[in-house]
Amino acid sequence: MHESDIKENQARGITGFPLEYYYLDKYHPKYQMVSHWHLDLELIFILEGNFTLHLENTSYSLSQGDLAFIPDGLIHGGTANKCRYECIVFSPELLRHRDFLDDVFFRKVLHHHLSLIPILKKEELAKYEGFSQTLALLFSKVRKSPLNPLAITGCLKLLLSEYEQNKLFTTNLFSVKNGMKRTEQIKQVLDYIETNYDKPITLEALSEIAILSPKYFCAFFKELTGRTPFDYINLVKIEKACLLLEENEQNILEIALSCGYSDATYFSRTFRKYKNMTPKEYKLKTETLLENEAVPQKIRPL
Structure with a gap:
């Protein structure tokens, strides 16, 4: 999948299931992440090495076992250093179509009234056993081909509930109006x-x-x-x-x-x-x- 411009416009995943998984190492053309933006949500997990994530006007240093969550619409990019990492990119529509509209927490995240914590370090993830297990299960499902939409959607719903139950969110960290x-x-x-x-x-x-x-x-x-x-x-x-x-x-x-x-x-x-x-x-x-x-x-x- 190639980008037509710096705003990613391509359809993702299979018909009716807008989600894609990517594995990146030094041989991937986009190993060094050019700053870009899209209307999808994104999870980035560091498998090895170091990665500096630039999210709007803030930089975060990530290393093996760290997780990043990228909200929709934000400019983000990164610098990889002897790194291997994975990305799951998915449309909010994927969740919107599967009984999430009645979920108050999801609606607040979707409309930018709440922000999920953008960076969870390996040490922090270790504190939340349910979160870590759900995250591992999610990545194990998206690595398989063909994709299993029902299983992956269930994992995403569980992961979102883990963010809520463990209070891994804040009032909007990335204000839509700010700058x-x-x-x-x-x-x-x-x-x-x-x-x-x-x-x-x-x-x-x-x-x-x-x-x-x-x-x-x-x-x-x-x-x-x-x-x-x-x-x-x-x-x-x-x-x-x-x-x-x-x-x-x-x-x-x-x-x-x-x-x-x-x-x-x-x-x-x-x-x-x-x-x-x-x-x-x-x-x-x-x-x-x-x-x-x-x-x-x-x-x-x-």
């Missing part, structure tokens, strides 16, 4: 970069879209995404390059040009910076993994 205008401006910038990554992008153009001075724009952009505009643009370019390396027979120079790099040497150097390997090494490794069917099916692009 809404500025956040919407940055969303427009992210969309512009996603659409024009293969062309020259200037700081002046991005600042103009955000209706901010270049200096203030740079500061706010980094506050919200955890990256400078230049770093973010390069990450998007390298992500697109990974997809091209997997999908077609273009040579390195052609892929570099397709991603907005005019020099193959600079492209290779930048690629190594973000993937810790050369484009050629990445292509050979992913081809080998696919041939040996060593990559879980859902490791392919979101």
Whole structure:
């Protein structure tokens, strides 16, 4: 599944069951999570290593065994370090259609009157045996193919009840009104970069879209995404390059040009910076993994 823009619009899961599971390691094109947003809910579980999650204007350090919950509509991204992690992304409609509308707690979460605690560390999860068991059961169900909608929906309902029973929520932590205008401006910038990554992008153009001075724009952009505009643009370019390396027979120079790099040497150097390997090494490794069917099916692009 590829994103058409930085707001994810794709349908998820199977017909009538909008949920998808993803496994990500260093060979996944989206291993380094480009800041984006969608109208779905998301759970991120760290299997190994370290992951810095950028959620709106707050950064969280995650490690093995930690869980993150991402509400709908919030800009989020992340930096992985020797990390393997899993994501479950699902539409609120999945729950809305299954007798949740009469659940007062769910309605408050759905309408942003309450926020589920965004980060639960491994040590905290250990305190809640029922929560941990339900979480493990949920991930065991979504890893299987084909998906079992009834079992997964039951796990999600149980997990939500565990949040409520253990009081793992607060009054809206991420106020919809707080900084809404500025956040919407940055969303427009992210969309512009996603659409024009293969062309020259200037700081002046991005600042103009955000209706901010270049200096203030740079500061706010980094506050919200955890990256400078230049770093973010390069990450998007390298992500697109990974997809091209997997999908077609273009040579390195052609892929570099397709991603907005005019020099193959600079492209290779930048690629190594973000993937810790050369484009050629990445292509050979992913081809080998696919041939040996060593990559879980859902490791392919979101």
